[in-house]
Amino acid sequence: xxxxxxxxxxxxxxxxxxxxxxxxDQIDSRYLSNMDALAKLVGEAxxxxxxxxxxxxxxxxxxxxxxxxxxxxxAILEESHIALHTWPExxxxxxxxxxxxxxxxxxxxxxxxxxxxxxxxYKVFKADRGN
Amino acid sequence: xxxxxxxxxxxxxxxxxxxxxxxxDQIDSRYLSNMDALAKLVGEAxxxxxxxxxxxxxxxxxxxxxxxxxxxxxAILEESHIALHTWPExxxxxxxxxxxxxxxxxxxxxxxxxxxxxxxxYKVFKADRGN
Numbered sequence: 001x002x003x004x005x006x007x008x009x010x011x012x013x014x015x016x017x018x019x020x021x022x023x024x025d026q027i028d029s030r031y032l033s034n035m036d037a038l039a040k041l042v043g044e045a046x047x048x049x050x051x052x053x054x055x056x057x058x059x060x061x062x063x064x065x066x067x068x069x070x071x072x073x074x075a076i077l078e079e080s081h082i083a084l085h086t087w088p089e090x091x092x093x094x095x096x097x098x099x100x101x102x103x104x105x106x107x108x109x110x111x112x113x114x115x116x117x118x119x120x121x122y123k124v125f126k127a128d129r130g131n
Numbered sequence: 132x133x134x135x136x137x138x139x140x141x142x143x144x145x146x147x148x149x150x151x152x153x154x155x156d157q158i159d160s161r162y163l164s165n166m167d168a169l170a171k172l173v174g175e176a177x178x179x180x181x182x183x184x185x186x187x188x189x190x191x192x193x194x195x196x197x198x199x200x201x202x203x204x205x206a207i208l209e210e211s212h213i214a215l216h217t218w219p220e221x222x223x224x225x226x227x228x229x230x231x232x233x234x235x236x237x238x239x240x241x242x243x244x245x246x247x248x249x250x251x252x253y254k255v256f257k258a259d260r261g262n
Contacts, residue, residue, distance in 0.1 A: 012221055012222060012223075013195075013196055013218070013220045013221045014221070015218050015221045015223050017154075017225065019152075021150075021258070021260075023148075023260055023261075023262065025262055054190055055188050055190065057186050057188055057205070057207050059185055059186065059207050061209075064144075065144055072207050072211065072212065074188070074205050074207050074212055074214075076188050076190050076203050076205050078192075080203065080214075080216055081203065081205055081214050081216075083205075083211075083212050083214070083229070085211055085212075085231070087144070087146050087231075087262075089144045090143055090144045090145070090146045090262055091143060092143075092146050092262040094148065094260050096227070096229070098214070098227070100216070100218075125258060127152070127256060128154075129152075129154055129225050130154075131154065131156055131218075131221055131223040
């Protein structure tokens with residue numbers, strides 16, 4: 001007499017997690033220290049990517065090496081998060097757009113940010129954050 | 132007579148950007164929907180990594196597929212950000228720890244989170260976010 005193994009399986013719902021992030025060199029200098037402009041940009045980029053902001057936090061840092069302070073903008077999304085950081089003393093910025101679900105288009109959000117910040121050079125990376 | 136090219140160089144300060152992120156399967160279920168416990172965990176992980184939280188945002192989402200809601204915790208750091216998301220219906224979580232500067236130890240922060248969340252399996256990734 002043989003006994004069959006009992007399979008008790010928990011249903012696992014698939015998480016679709018799309019994370020695009022970029023390092024941007026020599027962006028439009030008008031944005032580097034402009035917290036309000038960067039917060040507005042993140043809001044617009046979210047909309048273009050069909051992403052929904054629940055809460056946005058913005059912080060301007062102290063001046064460094066004689067340059068105006070950098071900025072961090074972080075948005076909690078219904079679909080995960082957007083994070084944008086700038087370093088005026090290095091003429092540098094980075095952006096992360098991380099979305100879950102199938103509806104959001106983080107690539108469109110990133111394209112919008114690139115079009116506005118106009119980096120002279122940049123690198124884009126993609127990560128699968130799903131299960 | 133020859134003329135030497137004139138080099139007008141703008142000094143660019145080096146940005147050290149360390150980003151570690153992880154996808155965690157089957158974490159300790161007591162954490163999945165527990166916003167307060169996850170916020171506390173992020174606070175402790177920041178401290179262990181010598182990171183300084185400026186502002187922390189926490190959001191608990193609506194129930195999904197009969198499971199209690201997921202949680203997003205986002206901390207703006209003096210050194211960039213930490214983001215933690217959970218999906219109870221998928222027994223899944225992800226974490227991002229992104230630091231600038233040489234002093235922070237994001238690996239130590241991640242190790243602490245892994246030790247607490249105890250995922251049955253996980254993947255860790257590292258990205259250079261410097262210029």
